[in-house]
Amino acid sequence: MKILFIDAGGAGFAAPIEVDPGTSVGTLFLERVGGDPKNFLIRVNRQSATINQPLQEGDRVSITPLKIEGAVD
Amino acid sequence: MIWNPNHWRTALRIEAAYRRYRTPPATAAPPWSTWRRWTETLRQYHAAERRGWQHARRRQFDRVGRSFDDLLSELRTLRAAIERGRRNLIPSVGELYAELIAAEEEFGGIAVADDELYVITEPITLGDVYLGPFEIRLNLNRLDEQEPYRIVAVEPHPAASCSATTHPHVHNDKVCLGEGKAAVAAALAEGRLSDLFQLINRVLHTYGEGSAYIPLDQWYGTPCSECDDSVEESELYSCRSCDSSVCSDCVRLCNCGSAACHDCATHCYACEETTCSRCLSICPDCEQDFCSSCLEEGLCDVCREREEEERRADDEDELADEELVATEPERPVHAAGVGEVVVLAGPRRGRSRRLRNLQRR
Numbered sequence: 001m002k003i004l005f006i007d008a009g010g011a012g013f014a015a016p017i018e019v020d021p022g023t024s025v026g027t028l029f030l031e032r033v034g035g036d037p038k039n040f041l042i043r044v045n046r047q048s049a050t051i052n053q054p055l056q057e058g059d060r061v062s063i064t065p066l067k068i069e070g071a072v073d
Numbered sequence: 074m075i076w077n078p079n080h081w082r083t084a085l086r087i088e089a090a091y092r093r094y095r096t097p098p099a100t101a102a103p104p105w106s107t108w109r110r111w112t113e114t115l116r117q118y119h120a121a122e123r124r125g126w127q128h129a130r131r132r133q134f135d136r137v138g139r140s141f142d143d144l145l146s147e148l149r150t151l152r153a154a155i156e157r158g159r160r161n162l163i164p165s166v167g168e169l170y171a172e173l174i175a176a177e178e179e180f181g182g183i184a185v186a187d188d189e190l191y192v193i194t195e196p197i198t199l200g201d202v203y204l205g206p207f208e209i210r211l212n213l214n215r216l217d218e219q220e221p222y223r224i225v226a227v228e229p230h231p232a233a234s235c236s237a238t239t240h241p242h243v244h245n246d247k248v249c250l251g252e253g254k255a256a257v258a259a260a261l262a263e264g265r266l267s268d269l270f271q272l273i274n275r276v277l278h279t280y281g282e283g284s285a286y287i288p289l290d291q292w293y294g295t296p297c298s299e300c301d302d303s304v305e306e307s308e309l310y311s312c313r314s315c316d317s318s319v320c321s322d323c324v325r326l327c328n329c330g331s332a333a334c335h336d337c338a339t340h341c342y343a344c345e346e347t348t349c350s351r352c353l354s355i356c357p358d359c360e361q362d363f364c365s366s367c368l369e370e371g372l373c374d375v376c377r378e379r380e381e382e383e384r385r386a387d388d389e390d391e392l393a394d395e396e397l398v399a400t401e402p403e404r405p406v407h408a409a410g411v412g413e414v415v416v417l418a419g420p421r422r423g424r425s426r427r428l429r430n431l432q433r434r
Contacts, residue, residue: 006265006268011259012272014259041271046172046174064268065275067275068272069281070276070279
C-alpha cells in the first residue's frame, strides 16, 4: 500500500512510498529513520501517533527530530 | 474536527499567495526523437544479424548502446523535471486548512496579524537560562522568499551583551536553522505549515554550543578571566598581551590606557605602579624596569644618588690630592734617577672611580 512519508530529519520532502499492509508506525520508523523513537515527534495524518499504530493506505506520516541544531550564518 | 471559517479564509489567502508567487513548471516533453533513433538503430542491428553481416552488426551494436544511453539520460532528466513539478505544486486550500488546524492543535492557537501568520511556542529554557516563549511569524506576502519567517521573543530575555540576541540561535528576529534548513525550506515549498512551525520550534528547543551567536555560559555576561564574575561586554577590558577579558575590578591599567591581566601586568621597580612594557625603561646601572616618572636622566633614583655620591667622593679626593701636592716638600733627585718621572704616592680609590666614570661617559 502507498503512504506519504515526510522525513523531516533529512531533506524534508514529502514522498510517496510503498509499505506492506499492516506495517506499524514503529516498523516504518525503524526501517526509514532508526534510533530512539522518543527523540522524534511522529505524526500520522497530522496527529500524534504511537509506535504500535498500524498504517492505512494513503496515510501521511511525518517524523520530526525533537532536537535540531541551529547554526550561525 | 470543528469547522473554523476564519482558518478557511486564512487558507484561501495563503493559497492565493502561493498561486501568486509560484510559477507553473515548464512542461517536460518525452524524448520521442531519441526513442525513434534508438528503435531505428535496433532495427538495423537485427537486420545485420539476420543477414550475417558481421562488420555491420558490430557497428550497429555500438550504436544501439550509445543511443540507449542517450535515451536513459533523457528519461532521467524527464523524471527529475516531473519531480520538480510535483514539489512546485500549489497546495490546495483543503490541505492548507488542515495544516492550520494541526498547527493550532500543536501550539494551542494560531493568529494572523499584519500579514503574518504566527504561532507561539511554549516557554523555552535552555540549560539554566530561561528565554521565554517565542512567536514564529510567517509573512504571507513574502512566501516567494527563502526565509519569510521571523522569531519574536514574547518576553525577551536577551543576552546581557546584545539585546538583539534573544536566543542563542536568534539574532535580530532571524533564526539560523542549521540542520533544519533543508527541511524547513521543503515544508515551506510544499505548504506544510504545521511542519514548518514545528521544525522551527524544535530548532528553538535545541542548543548548539559551537554554533550559537552567544553561548549560554555567557548569556548573563562574559566571565572575567580572573574573578569569574559575569560582566557586560562594555565593562570588560581586554588584556593587551593575552587578549583575556578582565573586569574593571581585576584589570591593571597603565597611565597610557592599555590594560593587562594579573599574569601579564608589568610594574615599575620603584613605585610598583602598573606600567605596560611599552612605557617601561631599563635603568642601565641596575638593569631594572622603571616608569618614566621614576627615571631621571635615564637613571633610577638609587643609581643616580650613588653616582652623585661617587662624584662627590671623587671631587673630595681630587681636592685632597691637590692639597697634598701643595704641602709635600721637594726631595732631592738622585743622579741615577734623572729622566724618570716622579710619581707621588697618594690614595688610589678616587682615581679608579674617576676612570670608571670617564669610561661610562
